[in-house]
Amino acid sequence: MDTKHRILDEALTLFSEKGYANVFVGEIADRVGIKAPSLYKHYKNKRAIFDAIIDEMNRRFEEQAKVLQINGKDASADAGIYKTLSEDKLLKLGREFFLYYLHDDYNRKFRKMLTLEQFHDAELAKVYSKLYVDDPLSYQGMLFGFMVTAGVLKTDNVQIMTLHFYAPIYYLLTICDREPEREPEALKMLDDHIKQFDRIYGRNN
Amino acid sequence: MDTKHRILDEALTLFSEKGYANVFVGEIADRVGIKAPSLYKHYKNKRAIFDAIIDEMNRRFEEQAKVLQINGKDASADAGIYKTLSEDKLLKLGREFFLYYLHDDYNRKFRKMLTLEQFHDAELAKVYSKLYVDDPLSYQGMLFGFMVTAGVLKTDNVQIMTLHFYAPIYYLLTICDREPEREPEALKMLDDHIKQFDRIYGRNN
DNA sequence: TACTTTGGCTAATCTGAATTAGCCTACCGT
């Protein structure tokens, strides 16, 4: 019964490293510890495995969206949290975000898989843009909006300020996905980036 | 004789849209206007076509690197160019860079192809990082270095300033590669980004 | 003019990977 999920896991791992077309059904089966034909007891064909991954992902991210929405409401209700934003807090926020996206297995693998498949059809392109481009920007934009209201950040264009915060994070994320050995260097730049960001947009400066 | 190059062109186009593994030799041949077996008069096999594209690319970019180096020397010799950097000049610089990378056929296709193949082997990962991550950053960093020296930009960390300039450009570039219809939106953000950048780092503010 | 090379074509061939057939066993509910 658990096999069905193991298949998804192993398939996702492989797809994220080599791309859908370069993964053989037999490879997935091997990793799961069964023979290729047995896969067909669980999924109609190779494509169905891919689709199931996408479905599963949609499920997870919708779930997460709800959590974030609630957090958002909390944050707006209790804007006091941000009254005392310090450089340290901003650093912590940025690092946590970065490391979560980078190390969370499901996120990382799914992002890499989408990276490899994004041009195959418009549907996947939209999913990628939503998850790794638009949603983070609008979520962080919302948080920064509160901070501006609270007076701890100052700008006359929250969207661009958010872009200035997020784009470097995205840039560093793509580096680490491609060359994991560069993570230390990326973390160093991340810190420098956020400190500079705080100096630019923070109230205290 | 020209066929050999046509093959590379059409192959690059197809690889950049569908990825190496999803392109059939016959498809390339079709586009060139010949039959699949005839391809083998020009290239040993499918892989050799891919390799030839990489070689050709290396050739072009080395060539371009020389030009940029010369420009760099010019710029440092004649730092006066930057004495009067205005918002308009910065906008022009950013837009030109962005649109060149986005619309130049060879650049765009090659970048998209590398995007799809970047995880296949460490070699390609390095090429991608070099061309679209490290080189632009260090080239722009050099220019900004001159500008800081000339006093038209101010910062105590040129690298991070350059990151703040380039990362949003990179971010917008990936959006347009994925969803070309978002180009207008991206151009708008690009302008807003650069204006804001000028306000932050420019001398006049 | 004959010889060779170049680059095209059609008709195989080869291979590898997805999928199907058909069998078997363990377990589950009755």
Next chain:
DNA sequence: ACGGTAGGCTAATTCAGATTAGCCAAAGTA
């Protein structure tokens, strides 16, 4: 105890797509 089903296996089967064989004409060259 027993029929059914879930999930595994081995042995085909299928098929697409890369590559090779072998032929031919045009164009260049001695």
